[in-house]
Amino acid sequence: xRSIPRRPEATRLGVAILGVALATVACEADVAAPLGPRRExxxxxxxxLRSAFFTDVRSLDAATAFDTASAVIEGLIxxxxxxxxxxxxLSPQLAESIEVSxxxxxxxxxxxxxxxxxxxxxxxxxDVKRSVERTLHPDTPCPVPSYYERIVGxxxxxxxxxPELTGVRVxxxxxxxxxxxxxxxxxxxxMALPIMAPVCESAGRTWTREFSRRACGAGPYRLVRFxxxxxxxxxxxxxxxxxxxxxxxxxxxxxxxxxxxxRFKFERGDLDYIRELGEADxxxxxxxxxxxxxxxxxxxxxxxxxxxNAELRPxxxxxxxxxxxxxxxxxxxxxxxxxxxxxTGRMTPDAIAPEAVRDVGQxxxxxxxxxxxxxxxxxxxxxxxTGGWPEEIEYLAILDSFGQQAGELLQQQLARIGLxxxxxxxxxxxxxxxxxxxxxxxxxxxGWNADYPEPSTFFEPILTSRAIQDEESQNASFFSNAExxxxxxxxxxxxxxxxxxxxxxxxxxxxxxxAPWAVAYSYRYFELWQPYLHGYRPHPVLQQDVRFAWLDRxxxxxxxxxxxxxxxxxxxxxxxxTVLP
Amino acid sequence: xSWLLRRLAVSAFTVWAVVTATxxxxxxxxxxxxxxxxxxxxxxxxxxxxxxxxxLDRPLHVRYGRFFGGLISLRPPADxxxxxxxxxxxxxxxxxxxxxxxxxxxxxxGKALPPTLLLGVLALIVQVVVGGVAGCLAAAxxxxxxxxxxxxxxxxxxxxxxxxxxLLLQHFFARTLGWFPLDGYGATWGERLHxxxxxxxxxxxxxxxxxxxxxxxxxxxxxxxxWVRTAWAKGLPRWRVLVRHALRNAxxxxxxxxxxxxxxxxxxAIVTEKIFRWxxxxxxxxxxxxxxxxxxxxxxxxxxxxxxxxxxxxVDLAYAVLDPRVRRR
Numbered sequence: 007x008r009s010i011p012r013r014p015e016a017t018r019l020g021v022a023i024l025g026v027a028l029a030t031v032a033c034e035a036d037v038a039a040p041l042g043p044r045r046e047x048x049x050x051x052x053x054x055l056r057s058a059f060f061t062d063v064r065s066l067d068a069a070t071a072f073d074t075a076s077a078v079i080e081g082l083i084x085x086x087x088x089x090x091x092x093x094x095x096l097s098p099q100l101a102e103s104i105e106v107s108x109x110x111x112x113x114x115x116x117x118x119x120x121x122x123x124x125x126x127x128x129x130x131x132x133d134v135k136r137s138v139e140r141t142l143h144p145d146t147p148c149p150v151p152s153y154y155e156r157i158v159g160x161x162x163x164x165x166x167x168x169p170e171l172t173g174v175r176v177x178x179x180x181x182x183x184x185x186x187x188x189x190x191x192x193x194x195x196x197m198a199l200p201i202m203a204p205v206c207e208s209a210g211r212t213w214t215r216e217f218s219r220r221a222c223g224a225g226p227y228r229l230v231r232f233x234x235x236x237x238x239x240x241x242x243x244x245x246x247x248x249x250x251x252x253x254x255x256x257x258x259x260x261x262x263x264x265x266x267x268x269r270f271k272f273e274r275g276d277l278d279y280i281r282e283l284g285e286a287d288x289x290x291x292x293x294x295x296x297x298x299x300x301x302x303x304x305x306x307x308x309x310x311x312x313x314x315n316a317e318l319r320p321x322x323x324x325x326x327x328x329x330x331x332x333x334x335x336x337x338x339x340x341x342x343x344x345x346x347x348x349x350t351g352r353m354t355p356d357a358i359a360p361e362a363v364r365d366v367g368q369x370x371x372x373x374x375x376x377x378x379x380x381x382x383x384x385x386x387x388x389x390x391x392t393g394g395w396p397e398e399i400e401y402l403a404i405l406d407s408f409g410q411q412a413g414e415l416l417q418q419q420l421a422r423i424g425l426x427x428x429x430x431x432x433x434x435x436x437x438x439x440x441x442x443x444x445x446x447x448x449x450x451x452x453g454w455n456a457d458y459p460e461p462s463t464f465f466e467p468i469l470t471s472r473a474i475q476d477e478e479s480q481n482a483s484f485f486s487n488a489e490x491x492x493x494x495x496x497x498x499x500x501x502x503x504x505x506x507x508x509x510x511x512x513x514x515x516x517x518x519x520x521a522p523w524a525v526a527y528s529y530r531y532f533e534l535w536q537p538y539l540h541g542y543r544p545h546p547v548l549q550q551d552v553r554f555a556w557l558d559r560x561x562x563x564x565x566x567x568x569x570x571x572x573x574x575x576x577x578x579x580x581x582x583x584t585v586l587p
Numbered sequence: 588x589s590w591l592l593r594r595l596a597v598s599a600f601t602v603w604a605v606v607t608a609t610x611x612x613x614x615x616x617x618x619x620x621x622x623x624x625x626x627x628x629x630x631x632x633x634x635x636x637x638x639x640x641x642x643l644d645r646p647l648h649v650r651y652g653r654f655f656g657g658l659i660s661l662r663p664p665a666d667x668x669x670x671x672x673x674x675x676x677x678x679x680x681x682x683x684x685x686x687x688x689x690x691x692x693x694x695x696x697g698k699a700l701p702p703t704l705l706l707g708v709l710a711l712i713v714q715v716v717v718g719g720v721a722g723c724l725a726a727a728x729x730x731x732x733x734x735x736x737x738x739x740x741x742x743x744x745x746x747x748x749x750x751x752x753x754l755l756l757q758h759f760f761a762r763t764l765g766w767f768p769l770d771g772y773g774a775t776w777g778e779r780l781h782x783x784x785x786x787x788x789x790x791x792x793x794x795x796x797x798x799x800x801x802x803x804x805x806x807x808x809x810x811x812x813x814w815v816r817t818a819w820a821k822g823l824p825r826w827r828v829l830v831r832h833a834l835r836n837a838x839x840x841x842x843x844x845x846x847x848x849x850x851x852x853x854x855x856a857i858v859t860e861k862i863f864r865w866x867x868x869x870x871x872x873x874x875x876x877x878x879x880x881x882x883x884x885x886x887x888x889x890x891x892x893x894x895x896x897x898x899x900x901x902v903d904l905a906y907a908v909l910d911p912r913v914r915r916r
Contacts, residue, residue, distance in 0.1 A: 062874065065688070144636075145640070147624075147640055147689070149629045215690065233866075234688055235874075260864075262864055263864055264770075264862060267770050270761070274762075435877075436617070438618070438622050439617050439619055442622070
């Protein structure tokens with residue numbers, strides 16, 4: 007009987023490859039060096055900038071896209087009448103000037119001359135009206151049309167009872183006005199959302215699903231390619247109204263890319279800028295001396311914490327809510343993800359908090375927490391571990407979110423004051439459904455991102471009586487406070503900044519004292535870029551604003567490429583030579 | 588002929604039952620797709636408007652009737668600009684429009700299917716070839732070093748989760764050696780085959796480990812059979828005895844498993860597709876489920892159920908080819 011010859015060399019090779027692989031992974035305790043030198047170069051045109059998102063982009067139609075990823079790309083394709091400057095202050099963009107009537111009911115925008123859409127057509131006042139009407143049309147699946155409910159005629163138009171939005175008037179070829187039914191201090195902020203961006207005439211007067219693929223606006227870049235789950239590619243709009251800008255020829259944004267893949271690509275120059283680093287990777291880069299000056303924390307515009315349902319026991323007792331707010335050790339929570347989690351006891355994030363509210367907020371004080379439990383009639387004796395609330399309390403969190411980790415820590419912290427917490431983990435849709443249903447969830451993780459950089463966005467949609475519904479309530483704590491409702495309504499129509507500051511200070515005090523939320527932290531990302539990327543720093547309001555970045559192409563090493571056998575034969579050979587004896 | 592008709596009827600019923608069950612479960616869940624679409628920031632009035640636009644405010648039976656009623660159409664579209672059906676000849680298949688992406692589901696599936704089929708076929712080749720060869724060799728060297736090594740490796744292969752295998756392959760062969768792209772699909776067929784190597788290996792190695800065990804065990808039984816002993820006694824070459832007499836018979840259970848796994852390969856490559864950013868059905872379906880994009884979920888389920896049913900049908904036919912006794916019956 008013949009035997010099949012053994013191939014010991016093949017076995018040895020296999021073992022060698024496996025060993026090298028495991029050793030490579032095990033030794034990966036540092037990050038690759040920055041690619042190329044950092045040189046001070048003036049803005050120059052040319053080059054391709056690449057980045058990536060973990061998520062997909064839902065749509066690029068200005069009227070419908072509202073998620074974070076879409077907003078970043080929309081910032082490249084569309085310009086609005088108004089935007090935010092480098093300091094996060096409102097500033098005209100396509101408007102040359104903005105005039106507000108003394109009663110605060112009329113906003114008149116005078117448009118810049120010489121603004122061209124990507125299709126070459128000049129921007130006029132009628133384009134603004136057409137675009138606004140398209141967004142607010144009853145057939146357009148705009149996620150937030152009610153932001154504009156104060157425009158005169160909004161209700162009739164949005165419900166299909168009127169052929170036009172009467173509150174938006176074309177005054178002349180380059181002047182358009184918006185008439186409001188009531189003063190609205192947030193109006194310019196909602197006008198700064200990409201949703202209100204003027205779009206090309208090819209978009210039509212009503213929404214069509216095709217426009218997302220051929221999005222056309224007056225922004226610095228025009229859309230070349232948009233493939234769901236793959237990439238968005240834009241190229242410089244040569245007719246852009248800011249002479250000489252933008253600088254980069256083309257920007258490619260890869261979609262649905264895993265954070266570890268983003269890191270791998272970033273370190274070999276397939277990505278030039280990165281934001282979605284994993285926790286460990288972020289820490290490695292932050293600690294690396296070679297990367298100092300090439301990364302920065304973004305300003306968080308979000309607030310997270312724990313909501314307590316004021317209609318359910320034991321949180322219908324304000325002393326119990328206050329006890330939770332005092333028991334929550336925010337600094338300990340921040341240690342779970344150092345840097346990314348910034349502890350806070352205030353609803354309004356630092357970036358947009360008026361000066362008047364900066365010293366207000368909840369704080370950790372275990373003795374006060376125990377005292378509040380005593381006042382609630384639920385005194386807890388830490389020595390004998392007796393007393394407290396006798397039943398377990400359900401804490402609802404989204405599976406795999408930081409709210410889950412926060413819940414685990416909260417479980418330990420609340421045990422010190424006699425509250426036993428049982429963590430219930432669900433998917434995001436279930437979380438939304440359950441927290442929005444009345445008398446259902448006693449407590450859980452909660453967070454809110456700024457719709458626009460204005461304090462009202464952290465109170466009105468989530469803590470007012472108006473936000474309470476039997477189903478789909480946005481006020482997850484079902485907290486109702488007449489004073490808070492009244493002062494927020496006043497703040498909405500008050501244009502005096504000092505007075506608004508005082509009103510929001512009082513709002514913060516009410517949240518601190520009544521504790522519908524135990525406010526806990528803001529979440530922020532660390533952004534990193536290669537040394538040859540210039541002109542980019544995290545914007546205080548606009549996320550990942552790379553519109554006017556430029557590349558030092560002389561300092562940029564040759565790019566490896568997505569398919570390395572085409573351009574990387576040298577390295578491939580070297581790698582083979584390294585592995586094979 | 589009656590057997591064929593009966594099989595077709597059972598197949599159609601199976602597909603209908605699976606899609607109906609998915610439809611019912613999906614719609615009775617206490618979750619609101621309109622809320623997910625609008626986002627947590629959207630005001631209740633805006634959510635209600637989206638619900639109305641999508642027809643989610645209508646009763647379940649109306650939605651069910653609309654879904655199945657509009658599935659097959661023989662008439663030309665009233666408005667070609669808004670038509671979401673794919674037409675083959677005069678027959679249109681309409682799975683509706685994705686809630687989130689606002690694209691016809693048939694278009695999304697049409698784009699996701701070729702990458703999935705490419706990946707599935709390559710993975711199948713990996714697992715059948717590696718599993719068949721390794722299983723055959725291990726059986727031929729029973730209780731030898733090769734056999735023990737193969738058994739140990741298959742245990743590792745079966746135990747290692749796909750995400751670990753995928754990450755290791757990506758890290759070593761794409762990142763460190765640079766032999767393959769880290770992720771992506773590619774624009775040309777050459778690029779696609781190159782890009783598919785690591786995801787196919789990731790997906791295929793798990794199955795290969797399983798197939799190796801299957802073939803090995805089957806071969807060990809067959810090698811003790813009389814006709815194999817006769818073959819040895821006739822002095823046939825070793826490879827011929829192993830391949831022609833034993834392996835061919837050992838392939839019968841393998842074919843059964845391959846048929847059953849085909850559907851799994853189409854829809855079950857979720858983790859692999861995510862790691863390698865492969866734009867297939869797996870990625871599409873997991874996104875749709877997470878975001879409660881009903882029309883896409885129903886479309887994927889319809890496709891997968893049809894694939895599994897069709898694969899089983901093909902397995903029955905394959906039996907007839909591989910085993911003459913089945914053909915005679």
